[in-house]
Amino acid sequence: MLIRIKGAHIVDPANRRDEIADLWIRDHEIVAALQDGAQADETVDASGLIAMAGGIDIHSHIAGANVNTARLMLPEQHRAHARRPAETPLSKIGWTTFETGRLYAQMGFTTVVEPAVSPHHALHAHLELADTPIIDKAILAILGNDDFVLSLLRSGESASALSDHIAWTLQTTRALGIKVVNAGGVAAFKDNIRSFSLDDVVPYYGVTSRAIVKALQRAVHEAGVPHPLHVHCNNLGLPGNFETALATIAAAEDLPLHLAHLQFYGYGKEGPQGFSSAAPQLAEAVNAARNVSIDVGQVMFGQTVTISSDVLRQFSARGQARPKKYAIIDGDSNGAGVVPYEYRAGSFHNAVQFAVGLELFLLINDPWRVFFTTDHPNGAPFTSYPEIFALLMDKDVRAEWLSRLPAEALAVTTLPSLTREYTLSEIAIMTRAAPARLLGLRDRGHLGAGARADIALYRPAKDIAQMFRAAARVYKDGELVVRDGTVTRSRYGRALHVTPVVEASMQRRMAEYYDERYGLPSDFMRVPEGAIRRPQPFEAVACRS
């Protein structure tokens, strides 16, 4: 099958293209422009449309045990959903796996990473992803509060032992990368520690948060995992916590490091309420540290639910639950907290949070190192992305939003003074080219020959949000799946994972460890292909050699 997408405005920064041209798709792949006279099986008139590679979201909590706890906790949040067209098996349904895939596809996103899966819950997460249609997906496995890694660091074992363990974890859980969440703080909370910062020591294990982050950062790098260590810092949400983020950036030294949802660390202690934006200081540090990438975790106003493996933080936030209920989970060598929350435009604190996110977007110069997220659903549901694109691309839209926020909140931020507007090319870098590079997905995020035919066509409009809310056409692996903002064909994508070499000695060691500590075979967390019940549910991504 040869498809010619004719006369689109191609925005493909990875290949330095920003021009009107044709795109050719052969089966699942984009191929080089054919000479005139080549016969396409189908020609699509795309004049006036913008073509980008399919969007890639590097940090969105869409699946797994904690997300499911949130669904079950909040039946009132999805009781009354409108009747949906029947393209997906359960497409009449609210905030489900089936809806998740459909809603992402309609916005032109084709790959989404669930960034926080406790290794013991990997199978559950993969089963949910298997029921998430159209898009491809991946998980990050969480390490760094677990007894095995902490014991290994306590006993001062070689760095290669940690690298081997990371390889074993990635292979066993079929993950794309490693995340650490409030390194050491989650473990310390189980010993009744109620606050934990970068140089605090985990009881019994005698290691600091800093030591855990640095050891994991190096070991992930040495294991050849394309995605650098994905870090959720200490002190999330607290006034003055920008200093924790600055110290973490400094601790990264020259190795790659990714800081997740930096907005939640952009808080100073200035102003009438002792809560202010420290985004300029953070942005300056990120601009200077070329080894560091970040995603924003933009806050938008409205009801949501916070889902985090930072159980210490979530426990501290339980008093702010709206509605008043929560679950705090002491998980296996991990933790989790599900706390519903409503961000209100009239709230001083929430308005500052909204501003900090946009300041980070606008003050960090390099779109290759700042990633577009709401930390779904922690800052806002991913369905608010179109509004955020509009806020970034149009300063008049921003001004209109700011006019509705408390002036005293904006006074402790720099947002009203910022005039930058993102270009389409910068949006394409931030949501396509850069995430593909960050995750090591060479055939994604661009429209060059050999790329996977994941393509989003948008119809330009004065209303930027509408343009991104409803893609004119979306192709997934060369197959048309969305037309005019509506899913027209459902299919199932794959879960992407790396397959590092695992030393036999680590296999044996983990078997002994799980037998002794848990009384379980070490393969209890395995994710066999046959358990997923979808054709070709997985796709391997190469490690750096």
Add this chain to the structure above:
Amino acid sequence: MSLKDSISAEATASIDGAPASLDEAAVAAARLLARSCQPLIAGLGADVDGARAAIALAERVGGVIEHMHSAALLRNLDCLRETGIMLATPGEARMRADVVLLVGDGLTEAWPALNERLLRPPARTDGMDVARRIVWLAPATGARIPGFEGNIEIWGAGGGATLAVNLAALRARVKNRRIVNRRPPRSELPLTDLDALAATLRGARFGVAVWTAASLGALEIEMLHGLVRDLNETTRFSTLPLAEPDNSAGVLAACGWATGFPMRTGFGAGVPVHDPWRFDAERLVASGETDCVLWISAFEASPPAWLSAVNFIALCERTTQFAEAPNVRITVGRPGVDHDAVMHSSDVGTLVAATASARSSAPSVVQALERIGACLEDANARPC
């Protein structure tokens, strides 16, 4: 190998008690479902794949999904939906608990491995062992944990009827509140006992309360969560509510991600509607609101008496006996025994992939449901 080939010719099926082929049974089942005004998929003792398929079928036929242990399961779930709760996994409880608070009866029935997995784990070699105190509130008189040799501090034995008020009194004393306890209902535990127990709980470094909702009432569970919430003001305490049998927790997980809701959810309106009262299987049958039940029980659960009052299709384990012959019966394999399966594990506290222990060619629930679903294409359209 096609699905059809993979199902043995030995698969036993029957229609109105008379032997039938699997295909004939599937056609008959599809016809009953298609003609039903509101089919009810109940029992739902199935692996996770079986649950996924059952939910998809319910949506297709506008039916209701229900599970045989929904009532107990919802007593636990209601606390998640209405209040703040603390939860632990079996592994973390095993690694860390210095106080285990057992509450009520039925614990080893709900979790046969309670003793070796939680009460008496093997020593650690790295010197990080915790001394573990076992406290049991309101066991049946004379109850013991089979195999457990150590000391169990027992309080309020045989006092199941007054457990709610005992818990309330205990919670008050944990917070140093005065209790009057003069008029009934009152705690039969003397103040000195309550205070000793409260001191034990407050003195825990990482305590874990363990119960099964099959034995406790809604108020008791809610009070337990409140007690644990209060304890966390000064120390660490969590809970380990034991999962109901027949993979109820696995089915709940699948229902959650596929519909957003637990079981007792109906698709008749074209959108999923969850209503714990309205979609209670026994009530639906008694009221005549359903005229056709698809009863699924791949484990060895006994069928309920109310099935006799309605037309029903049974996907059941081979030894299952019914008071009245089902309109259609298809014998299915046992998950994890006859075929590989994903199920919730009480030992791990999450979904685990089990390899068949005695692999056979008996169809799985998902295979039987897919066969019925394929026949639905041909069955008559729903009349209402």
